[in-house]
Amino acid sequence: MNYIYLSAVLFSIGSAGVLLRRNAIVVFMSVELMLNAANLAFVSFARMHGNLDGQVIAFFVMVVAAAEVVIGLAIIMTIFRTRQSASVDGANLLRY
Amino acid sequence: MTTLLAADGTSEAAAASGVFSLTWVLVALPLLGALILLVGGRRTDRFGHLLGTAMPAVSFVLGLVMFLTMLGRDTEERSIGQHLFSWVPAGSFQLDAGLLLDQLSMCFVLLVTGVGTLIHVYSIAYMEHDRDRRRFFGYLNLFIAAMLLLVLADSYLLLYVGWEGVGLASYLLIGFWSHVPAYAAAAKKAFVVNRVGDFGLSVAIMIMFFQFGSVGFADVFAGADGASKAALTAIGLMLLLGACGKSAQFPLQSWLLDAMAGPTPVSALIHAATMVTAGVYLVVRSAPIFEGAPNAQLAVAIVGAITLLFGAIIGCAKDDIKKALAASTMSQIGYMMLAAGLGPVGYAFAIFHLLTHGFFKAGMFLGAGSVMHGMNDRVDMRRFGGISTVMKVTWATFALGWLAIIGFPGLSGFWSKDKIIESAFVGEGWRPWVFGLTALIGAGITAFYMTRLFVMTFHGRRRWEDDVHPHESPALMTVPLVVLALGSALLGLLLGPTGAIQAWLEPVVGETREEHGVLPLWLTTSLTIALVLLGAGLAALLYLRRPVETRAPVGSVATRAARRDLYQDTVNESVFMRPGQYLTRSLVFFDNRGVDGAVNGLAALLGGSSGRFRRLQTGFVRSYALSMLVGAALVVGAMLLVRL
């Protein structure tokens, strides 16, 4: 049960990171942290329920996260090439 | 005192057969004429006036045949009802459109078509130089059709259709020369004041429906016996309001003098002989209702008496010949209303006076038109004078009409008006004195101003302007004048002393028993004649012996007041028009500020708040992520709340 609390705490820290950091890559890393926290929760629930479904789901999450990181970083790199800056605040043209 | 009334007569209307099956043709012919002339347009210009005259002429011939047939029938079979079609089949309210041709309607049919045809003939020559003559005839035909529908209707709703129709025709004809703003305004004034009366009539119809469940004459009169006095009084007063509007009685009389803006044939037909008498027809037709509501009947008599004097006083100070004649019309219809308000003792005489008045007033109006035609459309009597030497036929016919209206013994006005004065003296309490003396004095004043009019126009020194060369009018104008003058002279003799009119109308309006007035008959008659001679003599002295000023002198207070139509317009304006305008202005203000303000304010509010809310869109991903997280926290919180 403590694992779930730990998962919640890590998740919150990750979400705070998304909100607070400006470097795109650090934001991305915070998202990864959130995904990991979710994985931890899944695994803990798998143990609590007594079947491996949680672990399978956690596995898939990992795979998908990996794919996502690949694409995300490629995008960040492309953006960096054009703008020479990796700040998320740069994309603010949809303002009022 | 009162005998059983028209209820029996109309409920036993015989079915239309023989010549009476063509009753609807009476209305249809002029209507067809109007349709052809108005829809056909300029293409019908060449024959428009002839077609327009032919239609009422054929209707007259047909009416005459029907009259003769009716004469040959027994009294019980003289009332004909013709069913036209089922009009309002609405559940509990079933109304069929039908025509009722009884003795009362017959009088009106003959009057309208007869005098109407004569005026049509006159108009051919009078409007000869007018480009829109064809349109004029179209409107005239429309009027004839509507008036016939009014008098032939067998239900109040169909009567209302005719009522509105004549109002429309009156508006169109008064404002015939609509390019002159003053005339158009006069037409509007007539229509608006009429509307007030129409409102009264429609309320009366509504009360009738509420009370009797039907608005056909038969049903209403059958139910009038058992209805409550309050309901009958309400209906009666509302009907009176309607009659006042149409017949230019006090308090809705302000439009009649302005209606002289229309061409003279219009004034003759509509505002002398026929439309303005529709109110009298309504009151006489609704006799059963008024019999059950004595207060309403008293109101009718009072209105008649007031208008009688009102018109007479105004007529004394008018220098415009048409306006003077219009004031005279107002006054004479006051006589008719007074007679109708006296109950069964006076109904027949009201109709009698209506018929004779139709002749001599129309004759005088056409005569005035003839004078105007010769005087280059001048109307100021102060610039007339001495026309008798140049326009002999006009002078002679006008003289007969003049003698008729003042009640010269032997002519028709003497028989009809004197009968009314006699009936006015019948009754108990204060009534016979008030009404009788009013009628008497009115007769005197009538003699005065009509003599003034006659003398100023036809006698005395010539006060013509330089560009007028009066000449006698063409035959098409003088022949109708002659016919009408003959009618003025002889009609009274035919109907009055023989008792023919009373006998004829008895099945409809009830028996008119000879009642004794508070003054003996010989006294009434001699007083009348004396007052007439006095009035005529005074007018002759003032306007024949003494030279007439070409510019109107300032005159006394009374003269000034009479010139201003006894301030009727001022009163109307201050009591109705101004408050109405204030109301409009305040409503407009309220609409602009209140309603528009609310709507615009709402729009501004939305715009302003959207401007504020826009600032949420900072464009930064992080603030959007913040709102997402806050939302997620709120969702979790809500879920916890629900569980707990």
Add this chain to the structure above:
Amino acid sequence: MTGLATTVSAAATDTGTGEAVAFWLLAPVAVLAAAGMLLMKKAVHSALLLALVMLCLAVLYIAQDAPFLGVVQVVVYTGAVMMLFLFVLMLVGVDSGDSLVETLRGQRVAALLAALGFAGLVIFGLGDVTMGNSGLGTANEDGNVEGLANLMFSRYVFAFEATSALLITAALGAMILAHRERLVAKLSQRELSVERFRHPHPSPLPGPGVYARHNAVDTPALLPDGTPAEISVSRVLTARGDVRAPDATPADVREIERGRNDPRGVEQ
């Protein structure tokens, strides 16, 4: 691998002190590392701290009867994904650190409140939940991997197939995104030679000290006529005045030469 797995899982089913110790040791570390990741100025430090968090989590997975997942976490997540992060960080610029000044007004406070609120609400909500602790004894009978495989290829086979398609797509996508378009045409061999002969020195530059006795960077080479070639030493050294004379020999070299006393050592 299986032996390690069985040992680890055997130890893991004992939910007693071993696991508790592991938890209470690693959990604070993980939390602190996560917080540090948030607060670090340099992005590389953040990446490394995240790697630390992931390793802690891997151990915790193993402690919870998920040995396969724990190893996969280390290999895939920490090993591949975090390294990928580091590579991109290098590409983007190691020095590109955030200034820690917040540009959006109120963002910091709001973010802190939101995160704390969220955490608080979830933890508060979790407090009422009671769950069993059945353990994965029966599920892991044939071994964790076999159990996982059983599930994956029966119930989750569609997800499996879809994920594999996803991986292919991701790889292709990355290639497309990272591809740099050639803005300038590639020079052919002929053009390269032409370029080379335009230069004043078509031959390769002499390495420093090639024609000299010494091959020190600061000793210029000698041209065929004996003069020192300036282009054979770095401009910087020339600018600093650290260039030696070609025939100068350092004292230590002389020392060595004197010390040898080799009859064959001939000074030239």
